[in-house]
Amino acid sequence: MIWIMAWRNIWRNKMRSIIIMLSVAIGLFAGIGVQSLYDGMMTSRVRNVIDEETGHIQLHNPGFKNDYEPRYVIDNGNNLLTKIRSIEGVKFASARSITTGMLSTPTGSAGVQVNGIVAEDEYKTSLLKQKIIAGKEFNDAAENEIIIGKKLADKMKLRPGLKLVLTFTDTTGEIVSSAFRVAAVYESSNTPLDERNVYVKQATLNNLLLCGNAFQEIVVLLQNDLDTEKKQKQLQQLFPSLKIESWKELSPETEFMVKTVDQYSYIIMIIIMLALAFGIINTMLMAVLERTKEIGMMVALGTNRIRIFFLVLFETVFLTFAGTPVGLAISWIFISYFHKHGLDLSGMGKEMMNRFGFGTLIYLEFPFDKLAGVLLIVIGTALISFLFPALKALKLQPAEALRQ
Amino acid sequence: MGNTVIDAHNVNKVYNPDTIPVYAINNVHLHIEEGEFTALVGPSGSGKTTLLNLIGGLDKPDQGNIVINGVDITQLSPGELIEFRLKNIGFVFQSFNLIPVLTAKENAEFIMLLQGAKKATRNERIGQLFKEIEMEDKLNSRPAQLSGGQQQRVAVARALASKPKFVLADEPTANLDSKSASNLLDIMARLNKEEKITFLFSTHDQRVIERAKRVITLVDGKITSDTAMVDTNILHAEIK
Structure with missing residues (x-):
């Protein structure tokens, strides 16, 4: 009955109840x-990290990561590369x-x-080829070609066909310089990365570094993102002398961002619902005060305080939860549309988004994993x-309430 | 003598005791037996409603004892009082006070539901009462769809549904036209006679006073007279 x-x-x-229900629906x-926007942004960010920056896993000589000195090559690297390519679950x-x-x-x-790189191999583990916006890929015949990022090209006033000089130390510690011609300019979703990374042919660089056919880094792309930790452990067991890191360690700021944004999204949700709570309190308070005499009469007839308590509780729960399916339905429709077509945030500032490593077309993700929390x-x-x-309502005295 | 239903001793109720004290009830002694049909009369502000509230356990006296069916209700906690009212007292209020979101039937069976009565028992009792109050066709009507007289009859049905020891009615006919008031009094008198339910009601209405078996007059919180009325039916029979 209650x-x-x-x-x-x-x-x-x-009218009052519908307004509150709609408020709950809109708040939800x-x-x-x-x-979903945060999830979409984070998914996009992680995708960018894996596809444009680090791959799923990287292998290095432990010494290399200290000072990025080229003499710390991966011993017997080509054999390792062949072995890794044959591991199940490794895409390339x-x-x-x-x-x-x-x-x-x-x-x-x-500084760069x-x-x-071996162009054909690199194109299979990163999106470098797709990110080229000016010029052409490496020409097999030409040796000293270089692909640079747009940000760097703008800063140094470079374009395809122009020349530049790279200076670095070789594996023996001697300074070496060489001129390169810009073959292409690329633009990724991460401006700082574009400004820092340049790509040349591996054979050309190795000649200058005097390291033969050795190299300093192996980038592994997996077939499934979720296998990253498992494969990292497997590789570590296979090659215990190497430093093997997943994208989470290689881009800790991304991992940190994913975790903190999760928390922020809950905080924002709590703030929205807290603001809504005041509306609901106001409505329920009015509903109770309007019915002072009625509640007093119910107590007079023998309705105990527990029943009055549950009456108000049920009313509030119904009021709150009636808006919940509506809010979920609107969210589902909205997110499904933008999951398919993407939400273009370029109007918010493409450069700013890219500066933080985000693309401007975000594919929203329905936060199924957070529904219980919501x-x-x-x-x-x-x-x-x-x-x-x-x-x-519980404090109402029946005699006083009935007098109203 | 029948069983004592209400026994009030030296009951006092003072409003504003710290500023300008108003003695709403002043040293009242009251004794009501089972099956009585008693009217509490007096001018406005004489303390009728306050006395009914005290007897009904809706308010606490500042002094004195009120014993209902052998239980001193002044010693009960608020929770115990609610339970006591639920099991022992039926209320009829001046302004009907039906729950607007419930149908006439649901309003009438409200107390039975609180008592945990089974559906079959409720249906039987409500059917019987609605026959008594001649509203069998209004079982599913909401209060807003009923006239004032009909609402008050439902309120009486609600008060009697759980077969309480006695019914307190605060000016039950005040908001009714004369025909509705007369019908209501007929119903109350019949239930008093047939089901031996004790009625104590406050009233200004001369028609109600004429139907009472006992009239208690309250002035400025004091009982100034307590008169047993002559049953006109008996009188008529004796004359014949």
Whole structure:
């Protein structure tokens, strides 16, 4: 009987109840929308890290990571590369020769990381080919070609066809310089990366580094993102002398961002629902005060305080939860659309988004894994909202209430 | 003598005791037996509603004892009082006070539901009462769809549904037209006679006072007269 009364009571003032239900629905939609946007952004960021920066796993000589000195090559690297490519679950693995140095043009100079790549292999482990926006891929015939990022090209006033000089130390510690011609300019979703990384042919770089056919880095791309930790452990067992890191260790700021953004999204959700709670408290308080005489009469007839408590609780829960399926449905429709078509945030500032490593087309993700948390927050909102009106109702003295 | 239903001793209720004290009830002694049909009369502000509230356990006296069916309700906690009211007292209020979201039937069986009565028992009792109050066709009507007289009859049915020891009615006919008031009094008198339910009601209404078997007059919180009325039916029979 009490829950039937509660359900009917919320429809005594239809307009007021509908407004609260819609507020809950919109609040829920806003909360889930923010979470889906964050999830989409983080998924995009992680994708960018894996596809454009680190791959899933990288292998190095432990000494290399200290100072990025090219003399720390991976011993017997080509054999390892062949072995890794044959491991189940590995999509592809490519080798990079790496050194750090100075890029100079008549207009200035900049510190860069020089990546020596085998173009065909690199294109299978990163999106470098797809990110080329000007010029052409490496020409097999030409030796000293270089692919540079757009940010660096703009800064150094470079374009395809122009020349530059790279200076770095070889594996013996001697300084070596060489001129390169810009073959292409690429633009990734990570501006700082574009400004720092340049790509040359591995054979050319190895000649200058005097390291034969050795290299400093193996990049592994897996078939499934979720296998990263498992494969990392497997590789570590196979090659215990190497430093083997997953993208989470190679890009700790991304891992940190994913974790903190999860927390932020919950905090935003809680703030939205907390604001809503005041609306619900106001409505429920009005509903209780309007019915002072009725509640007093119910107590006079013998309705105990527990039943009055549950009456107000049920009314609040119904009011809160009636808006929940509507909010979930709106969220589902909205997120499904933008999951398919992507949400273009370039209007918010493409450069700013790229500076933090985010693409501007975000594919929203429905936060299924967070639904339980979201529903808990809704329940918490209902519980917070009902307490004050319920206490008010419990304090009513029947004789006084009946006099009103 | 029948069983004592209400026994009030030296009951006092003072409002604003710290500023300007108002003696709403002043040293009242009251004794009501089972099956009585008693009217509590007096001018406005004489303390009728306050006395009914005290007897009904809706308010606590500042002094004195009120014993209902052998239980001193002034010693009960608020929770125990609610339980006591549920099991022992039926209330009829001046302004009907039906629950607007419940149908007439649901309103009438409200107390039985609180008592945990089974559906079959409730249906039987409500059917019987609605026959008594001649509202069998209004079982599923909401209060807003009923006239004032009909609402008050439902309120009486609600008060009697759980077969309480006695019914307290605060000006039950005040908001009714004369025909509805007369019908209601007929119902109350019949239930008093047939089911031996004790009625104590406050009233200004001369028609109600004429139907009472006993009239207690309250002035400024004090009982100034307590008169047993002549049963006109008996009188008529004797004359014949």
